[in-house]
Amino acid sequence: MSKGEVVLLDCWISPFCMRVKIALEEKGVAYVSQAEDLFGGKSELLLTSNPHGKVPVLLYNGKPVSESTIIVSYIDETWTSSSPLLPACAYGRAQARFWADYIDKKVFDVGKAILLSKGEALEVAKKDFIEVIKTLEKALEDKDFFNGDTFGFVDIIAIAMTSWFPAFEKFGSFKLEDHCPKFSAWIKKSSQRESVAKVIPDADKVNEFMPMFRKLNGVED
Amino acid sequence: MSKGEVVLLDCWISPFCMRVKIALEEKGVAYVSQAEDLFGGKSELLLTSNPHGKVPVLLYNGKPVSESTIIVSYIDETWTSSSPLLPACAYGRAQARFWADYIDKKVFDVGKAILLSKGEALEVAKKDFIEVIKTLEKALEDKDFFNGDTFGFVDIIAIAMTSWFPAFEKFGSFKLEDHCPKFSAWIKKSSQRESVAKVIPDADKVNEFMPMFRKLNGVED
Numbered sequence: 001m002s003k004g005e006v007v008l009l010d011c012w013i014s015p016f017c018m019r020v021k022i023a024l025e026e027k028g029v030a031y032v033s034q035a036e037d038l039f040g041g042k043s044e045l046l047l048t049s050n051p052h053g054k055v056p057v058l059l060y061n062g063k064p065v066s067e068s069t070i071i072v073s074y075i076d077e078t079w080t081s082s083s084p085l086l087p088a089c090a091y092g093r094a095q096a097r098f099w100a101d102y103i104d105k106k107v108f109d110v111g112k113a114i115l116l117s118k119g120e121a122l123e124v125a126k127k128d129f130i131e132v133i134k135t136l137e138k139a140l141e142d143k144d145f146f147n148g149d150t151f152g153f154v155d156i157i158a159i160a161m162t163s164w165f166p167a168f169e170k171f172g173s174f175k176l177e178d179h180c181p182k183f184s185a186w187i188k189k190s191s192q193r194e195s196v197a198k199v200i201p202d203a204d205k206v207n208e209f210m211p212m213f214r215k216l217n218g219v220e221d
Numbered sequence: 222m223s224k225g226e227v228v229l230l231d232c233w234i235s236p237f238c239m240r241v242k243i244a245l246e247e248k249g250v251a252y253v254s255q256a257e258d259l260f261g262g263k264s265e266l267l268l269t270s271n272p273h274g275k276v277p278v279l280l281y282n283g284k285p286v287s288e289s290t291i292i293v294s295y296i297d298e299t300w301t302s303s304s305p306l307l308p309a310c311a312y313g314r315a316q317a318r319f320w321a322d323y324i325d326k327k328v329f330d331v332g333k334a335i336l337l338s339k340g341e342a343l344e345v346a347k348k349d350f351i352e353v354i355k356t357l358e359k360a361l362e363d364k365d366f367f368n369g370d371t372f373g374f375v376d377i378i379a380i381a382m383t384s385w386f387p388a389f390e391k392f393g394s395f396k397l398e399d400h401c402p403k404f405s406a407w408i409k410k411s412s413q414r415e416s417v418a419k420v421i422p423d424a425d426k427v428n429e430f431m432p433m434f435r436k437l438n439g440v441e442d
Contacts, residue, residue, distance in 0.1 A: 051323065051356055065315045067322055077311035090298035094286045101288055102272065135272055 006031040009046050009057040011038055013209050015108070016068035017056040018160035018199050023072045025195035026156070027079040039216070069100050072156055085153040092147065099139055099146060100157040106132045107161045114172045115210060116219050126172045130179045137183040144189065151193060159190045159200070166203035167210050227252040230267050230278040232259055234430050236329070237289035238277040239381035239420050244293045246416035247377070248300040260437070290321050293377055306374040313368065320360055320367060321378040327353045328382045335393045336431060337440050347393045351400045358404040365410065372414060380411045380421075387424035388431050 006024070010017045010033040024031050036046055036055050049057045049064035057064050058071045065074045076085040086093050110132050113125035136158065140146060146154035165187070169175060177184040190196055211221050227245070231238045231254040245252050257267055257276050270278045270285035278285050279292045286295045297306040307314050331353050334346035357379065361367060367375035386408070390396060398405040411417055432442050 060312075063312055065312070066319055070315055070318045070322065073318065074311055074315040077314065090295055091281075091284060091286070093298065094291055094295040097291045097294065098287055101291065 003061060005059075005061070007059040008033050009036050009043070009049065009055050009059070010034060011036050011055045012201060013206065014055055015160040015163050016054075018163055019068045019156055020056045020058055020071050020075070021199040022156050022160060022195045023075045023085065025198055026083045026085065026151075027075060028082060029075070029079055068160075069104055069157060072153060076153065085156065087147055087152070096147060096153045099136070099154045102139075103136070103154070103157050103161060107158075108164075111161075111164055111168045112217075114168045115214060116217050122172060126174055129168060129172070130174075130176070133176060133180045133183050137180045140182060140186055142182075145186070151190060155186075155190055159187070159196055162187050162191075163200045163206055167207050170207060171210070224282060226280075226282070228280040229254050230257050230264070230270065230276050230280070231255060232257050232276045233422060234427065235276055236381040236384050237275075239384055240289045240377055241277045241279055241292050241296070242420040243377050243381060243416045244296045244306065246419055247304045247306065247372075248296060249303060250296070250300055289381075290325055290378060293374060297374065306377065308368055308373070317368060317374045320357070320375045323360075324357070324375075324378050324382060328357075328379075329385075332382075332385055332389045333438075335389045336435060337438050343393060347395055350389060350393070351395075351397070354397065354401045354404055358401045361403060361407055363403075366407070372411060376411055380408070380417055383408050383412075384421045384427060388428050391428060392431070 006029055008017065008020055008024075008031050010021075012035070021031075021033070034043075034045075036043060038055070042053055045059075046055065046057060047053050049059065050066035052066065054066070056068055056071060057066050058074070059065075060078065065071050072085065086096055110125065110129040114122065114129055117125045143149075145151050146158070165176060191200065214221060227250055229238070229241055229245075229252050231242075233256070242252075242254070255264075255266075257264060259276070263274055266280075267276065267278060268274050270280065271287040273287065275287070277289055277292060278287050279295070280286075281299065286292050293306065307317055331346065331350040335343065335350055338346045364370075366372050367379070386397060412421065435442060
């Protein structure tokens with residue numbers, strides 16, 4: 001690895017990897033994406049870089065950083081000359097970290113439950129999911145973005161997760177827009193950003209992956 | 222609440238609250254501890270301050286910050302004139318945040334499993350717990366503290382969790398020191414700090430609470 005090189009141990013379908021790629025695009029940092037075959041065996045570099053053995057891992061000058069939210073924070077603190085992602089004041093940063101943490105703890109798990117459930121459990125999963133997004137919608141208030149006028153830390157953490165929302169809606173037979181119109185408007189607006197449009201895969205491609213995801217989680221179609 | 226006042230929505234037995242109190246002691250910040258009755262009903266202030274409705278919540282000038290790891294980070298970024306807790310460089314901060322996050326994701330859950338299990342499940346829980354502490358011991362290497370020579374962010378996040386270790390050892394009939402001598406030495410050294418000694422309750426008092434903890438989690442003695 002040459003000096004100054006930025007390498008991402010990556011997987012195209014992982015919303016957590018998408019966060020890192022959107023942050024790098026926002027900062028204008030060139031990077032090499034090194035695809036990990038999560039189903040056929042992880043690379044030695046991944047296993048030695050992250051005690052959890054999970055993507056994403058960002059290597060800068062050969063030094064690894066793991067956990068997507070921590071990586072986005074690290075990117076913000078390393079490439080400081082453009083596009084600040086976290087707020088300038090300590091209280092704003094604490095609030096941003098709270099909502100990033102809320103998204104980390106809730107969104108993927110409640111969405112995953114929709115993909116893996118049937119019958120009554122599916123109805124509960126849908127209700128839980130909409131409840132979580134309503135809480136985020138409340139945090140968004142009437143602002144354009146989570147931190148106000150500009151796209152930043154929480155927006156990156158959240159928008160990457162929405163890459164799987166078309167699959168949640170398809171499997172759960174619902175439209176998020178009917179329940180959370182403001183959050184849906186935020187998705188549309190954020191998705192038009194160059195950094196986001198470049199990174200988030202096509203909804204059809206994401207949907208095509210879901211039978212494999214169900215199989216990996218022990219659910220037969 | 223008067224200007225400049227620091228209030229902690231607190232619970233004496235919560236390791237997460239202990240983290241915040243140790244950080245405030247390290248910084249020499251005077252605060253008011255407002256005890257929450259978690260079993261008899263939460264205060265309106267707690268419910269409106271934190272979407273999770275959980276202690277700790279730190280209020281500074283009436284503005285709430287939730288989630289213990291985020292609060293400790295906020296304390297470090299707010300009272301900057303003494304005892305820096307997070308490392309000065311971005312990479313060091315990312316590493317510290319990784320290990321704080323590792324502790325958050327692992328230690329309480331594996332320890333709780335010891336308290337709530339019996340028979341074979343208890344043996345699995347003990348094995349898991351020791352495995353997690355061994356990973357932390359590896360991260361500690363031969364340093365005095367997680368960040369090197371000085372007690373800091375990861376030490377605070379971790380040492381508060383160790384307040385429940387005597388209970389894990391008692392219920393699991395094992396001695397952590399037999400498996401993790403370096404980590405045990407770190408506990409002893411860190412526990413002698415004034416900030417830690419002042420905050421961590423007596424092991425007997427913690428042990429006395431555990432039948433109640435088991436009952437709250439649906440396990441009958």
